[in-house]
Amino acid sequence: MxxxxxxxxxxxxxxxxxxxxxxxxxxxxxxxxxxxxxxxxxxxxxxxxxxxxxxxxxxxxxxxxxxxxxxxxxxxxxxxxxxxxxxxxxxxxxxxxxxxxxxxxxxxxxxxxxxxxxxxxxxxxxxxxxxxxxxxxxxxxxxxxxVPLVKQDYMISRYLQGLGDFQRKISRAKQEWQRIQDDINRQLF
CATH class of the missing domain: 3.90.220.20 (DNA methylase specificity domains)
Structure with a gap:
């Protein structure tokens, strides 16, 4: 530190x-x-x-x-x-x-x-x-x-990019899970 x-x-x-x-x-x-x-x-x-x-x-x-x-x-x-x-x-x-x-x-x-x-x-x-x-x-x-502002900005940029990637992956995973559930429900009835 x-x-x-x-x-x-x-x-x-x-x-x-x-x-x-x-x-x-x-x-x-x-x-x-x-x-x-x-x-x-x-x-x-x-x-x-x-x-x-x-x-x-x-x-x-x-x-x-x-x-x-x-x-x-x-x-x-x-x-x-x-x-x-x-x-x-x-x-x-x-x-x-x-x-x-x-x-x-x-x-x-x-x-x-x-x-x-x-x-x-x-x-x-x-x-x-x-x-x-x-x-x-x-x-x-x-x-x-x-920490100098330039280093703060670099850390923030990496954080925000990673957070955006994480949120997109979660959203895609939720969509895929919903698609699977819908598909199974169609097969049940």
Whole structure:
């Protein structure tokens, strides 16, 4: 491991997501909840809940491309990176958002936090007993290896390419499995 490390909090700005009342009418603002993030950190943008909020009510919570979303409450530690959507999107209150500065990439933070060492440090930041309760101060105190942006970009590129390949293979495997099941059902009846 690279011996040079920096405190995560020195490389990001951070904020909590917005508390959303269940009584709000559906609207233009899309909300990412912990349940919209898979255990592997993929955000499902297809079924996000929406809320009717004024710009004043949501503008300070508005997500930006490559923001890192970390489940700070719940039962599963989840780390995801937000990809820009063509509608206003915010995160719910049980998600901590890290906005990288110009020395670090959001996906690099995710790669580190998903590593064994990153998970160990996330575990230390967790004050919960049976459910997760990540301390924001402890999260920001996590030490992350200092890596030049060009190397971060290379790692991210390999990760995203591998993830894309993985998702395509899973999709093809599911299609093939469905074809086999359909074929067997046709033979049964």
């Amino acid at each position: 690279n011996s040079s490390q920096q405190r995560l909090g020195d490389q990001v700005t951070h904020f909590k997501g917005r508390a959303i009342s269940s009584k709000l009418e559906p609207g233009l603002v899309h909300i990412i909840n912990i349940s919209d993030i898979s255990a592997s950190g993929i955000i499902d943008y297809t079924n996000l809940k929406t809320a009717d909020l004024t710009e004043k009510q949501y503008s300070r919570y508005l997500l930006e491309e490559r923001d890192v979303l970390i489940a700070s409450k719940g039962t599963v530690k989840k780390v995801a990176v937000y990809e820009q959507q063509n509608y206003p999107t915010i995160a719910s209150a049980n998600i901590t958002i890290l906005r990288p500065n110009d020395t670090i990439r959001g996906y690099y933070i995710k790669l580190f936090l998903d590593s064994k060492e990153g998970r160990r440090q996330l575990d230390k930041a967790d004050n919960g007993q049976s459910v997760i309760n990540l301390s924001t101060d402890s999260l920001l105190d996590i030490k992350i290896p200092s």
